[in-house]
Amino acid sequence: xxxxxxxxxxQQVFEARRSDGQTIHCVYDYAYPTDPVxxxxxxxxxxxxxxxxxxxxxxxxxxxxxxFDFTNHVGCSSGEIINFTLTSAYHDLDAxxxxxxxxxLEFTADLAIISSSLGTRVCLRYLADYxxxxxxxxxxxxxxxxxHTIKIATGW
Numbered sequence: 001x002x003x004x005x006x007x008x009x010x011q012q013v014f015e016a017r018r019s020d021g022q023t024i025h026c027v028y029d030y031a032y033p034t035d036p037v038x039x040x041x042x043x044x045x046x047x048x049x050x051x052x053x054x055x056x057x058x059x060x061x062x063x064x065x066x067x068f069d070f071t072n073h074v075g076c077s078s079g080e081i082i083n084f085t086l087t088s089a090y091h092d093l094d095a096x097x098x099x100x101x102x103x104x105l106e107f108t109a110d111l112a113i114i115s116s117s118l119g120t121r122v123c124l125r126y127l128a129d130y131x132x133x134x135x136x137x138x139x140x141x142x143x144x145x146x147x148h149t150i151k152i153a154t155g156w
Contacts, residue, residue, distance in 0.1 A: 007031040009059055016099035018071065024092050025076035026099065029055045030064035036110035039096060039134070040067040041119035047075035054114070064109075068096050086146060089122045097133055116140040118149075 009031055016024040027048045030037075038058050040051045048067040055065040069075025070092050072083040077092070093113075100107045113134045115123045120142025127137055143149045150156070 007059065009056075014099065014103070016068070016095050016103070018091055018095040020091075022071045022078045024068050024071055024078075024095055024099075026066055026068040026096060027055075028064065028066050028105065029059060031059055031062075033064075033105070034109055035062055035064045036112065036135075037064045037066055037100065037107060038112045038114050039093075039100070040065050041093060041113060041115040041123055042068065042070055042073075042075070043117035043119055045074060046117075049075075063112075066096065066100060068092070086118065086122055086125075089119070090126055093122055093126050110135045112136050112138065114138045114140065116142055118143050118146065120144065121146045 009029060012028045014026040014028060016026050018024065025048060040054055042048065042051065047069045051067045055067055058065045069077040070084065070089050071077040072079035072085070072088050073081050079088075100111065111134050113123050113127075115137070116139065120139040121144065123137055123139070124142075124144065127133060
């Protein structure tokens with residue numbers, strides 16, 4: 001019998017704040033506060049809600065998750081999608097990781113990042129700048145060459 005099958009799953013919703021004052025809608029799913037945490041980076045045109053199934057899967061593996069909405073994007077974070085840039089997404093990831101380190105969760109467990117699509121490009125840039133920010137990074141169908149991908153997607 002799977003010992004995690006009867007887990008009581010808890011969820012907390014937070015608003016992390018960027019240094020420019022924008023708020024980032026975050027959803028923390030966990031069974032045990034001491035479980036390692038996986039930060040689930042949203043894909044383009046997706047929200048934290050779209051990653052709920054991934055979060056549930058991670059819980060079954062003994063991992064908590066912190067999923068969030070980019071600012072200047074769809075979802076519950078502040079800003080309008082017309083202002084979305086990869087740079088703003090980079091600052092969102094930075095704010096979410098700072099919130100985990102310094103926020104009310106008193107987080108001390110191992111940390112991983114999972115990303116896909118354009119979120120991977122953001123993570124690769126961030127982890128190149130701050131390699132100590134995560135214990136590991138997993139990319140699922142990630143964009144590596146953003147310029148080429150945008151050109152193919154838009155025809156421009």
